Amino acid sequence: MVNETMIFTNVKMQSALWERVILSKKNNRIGSAYLFSGPNGSAKEALALKFSAYLNCNESTMEPCGICSSCKRIIAFQHENHHLIVPIPSDKQISDSDKRNILITELKIKSNNPFHKISIPKAKTIPISIIRNLKKELFLKSVDSDRKIVLIFDAHALCTGDASSANAILKILEEPPNNTTFILVSDHKAELLPTILSRCQIINFPILQNDEIISYLSSYESDSALVDFAAELSEGNMNYAQRICRNGINDIMQIIKKLVATLMAYNEKNWRVFIQEYSRMANNNLNDYKFHFFLFQSWLKQANNSHIGLNQIPAFEEIIKNFNSKFPDARLDKINCMVEDIMNAPKNNFFMPIQLTNFLIGVRKNLLN
Numbered sequence: 001m002v003n004e005t006m007i008f009t010n011v012k013m014q015s016a017l018w019e020r021v022i023l024s025k026k027n028n029r030i031g032s033a034y035l036f037s038g039p040n041g042s043a044k045e046a047l048a049l050k051f052s053a054y055l056n057c058n059e060s061t062m063e064p065c066g067i068c069s070s071c072k073r074i075i076a077f078q079h080e081n082h083h084l085i086v087p088i089p090s091d092k093q094i095s096d097s098d099k100r101n102i103l104i105t106e107l108k109i110k111s112n113n114p115f116h117k118i119s120i121p122k123a124k125t126i127p128i129s130i131i132r133n134l135k136k137e138l139f140l141k142s143v144d145s146d147r148k149i150v151l152i153f154d155a156h157a158l159c160t161g162d163a164s165s166a167n168a169i170l171k172i173l174e175e176p177p178n179n180t181t182f183i184l185v186s187d188h189k190a191e192l193l194p195t196i197l198s199r200c201q202i203i204n205f206p207i208l209q210n211d212e213i214i215s216y217l218s219s220y221e222s223d224s225a226l227v228d229f230a231a232e233l234s235e236g237n238m239n240y241a242q243r244i245c246r247n248g249i250n251d252i253m254q255i256i257k258k259l260v261a262t263l264m265a266y267n268e269k270n271w272r273v274f275i276q277e278y279s280r281m282a283n284n285n286l287n288d289y290k291f292h293f294f295l296f297q298s299w300l301k302q303a304n305n306s307h308i309g310l311n312q313i314p315a316f317e318e319i320i321k322n323f324n325s326k327f328p329d330a331r332l333d334k335i336n337c338m339v340e341d342i343m344n345a346p347k348n349n350f351f352m353p354i355q356l357t358n359f360l361i362g363v364r365k366n367l368l369n
Contacts, residue, residue, distance in 0.1 A: 011114055014047060017205060022051075033182040033201065035185075043114075043115070043238060052149040053066075053075070055147050056081070057070055077111060079146070081147065082149050088120055094122060102120050115242055126152070138180055152185065217245055221245050226245055240294060257319060259292065263363050282346040293339055294343070300339065304336075306321075327369075330367045331369055
């Protein structure tokens with residue numbers, strides 16, 4: 001694999017949506033707040049970053065130039081009028097210095113890979129202190145004439161707990177400072193307050209098409225078989241397509257085979273290891289946790305395709321054949337619903353060892369029907 005570096009100003013996808021959002025600047029009608037909503041990996045964050053650069057680009061026509069002073073500072077996350085907010089852990093969970101160091105590292109990766117998902121361990125909420133500090137900065141007079149841009153990734157995290165952060169951001173949206181634009185990004189629009197939604201121009205993102213994913217991955221990955229495998233398995237999710245390419249087909253298959261083997265046969269030791277491993281993962285690295293269960297869910301869909309006579313990914317044929325011979329009457333639809341629930345369990349602050357134990361028991365029950 002070659003270097004996957006590509007700055008967000010060069011991202012070319014979701015062209016219909018891009019043409020729609022840039023009309024606001026071309027028509028001199030830039031909104032005070034936008035919500036980029038859609039499934040994970042649909043290029044929302046990449047295009048939000050690109051749009052923020054476009055709004056302040058000195059040379060832009062249809063795209064941010066990527067080379068003017070404003071674009072360069074935004075690409076490096078060093079523009080004084082460019083504010084990025086992401087969920088962070090509480091002060092009790094991790095020190096301020098550790099939070100800052102992790103975030104700096106994550107931003108460096110994000111500046112080179114617009115599809116990188118910023119991940120800070122134990123981060124589930126956007127504290128109200130962040131919004132209060134933001135308000136102070138926004139209402140300060142700036143020496144720079146550039147538009148102030150506020151990007152809020154995983155904006156639904158504003159509504160965690162008592163939703164005090166959501167109410168605080170709502171007050172700013174109701175009376176926004178001059179020359180300021182908010183761009184909220186969320187996979188879970190339904191979790192945002194209706195009053196926040198009413199203040200935003202909502203841009204709904206569909207999943208990416210396979211040809212968009214293949215085109216992007218092929219710009220840095222020379223193994224066409226791996227690119228095709230990643231595009232097919234990722235189901236329109238660029239974040240996961242990149243992870244699949246980084247891991248390679250063999251490692252991805254090992255993850256899937258291990259999960260399937262654990263779930264297919266009751267073994268007390270293996271179940272105990274599974275519960276410990278995924279409880280720890282849910283707490284310390286939620287992105288990895290979700291990715292593993294996404295892979296298992298994708299495999300389930302391939303197994304279901306086999307049941308109803310549809311084509312399946314060739315790499316899965318042997319493991320699916322073995323599975324079908326052992327569990328010809330498995331309730332794959334119910335198991336799929338259980339996977340959805342276990343993927344969302346950490347977000348709901350459930351006690352994960354119990355949730356994972358119930359998941360294993362439930363899957364086993366539906367395998368045997």
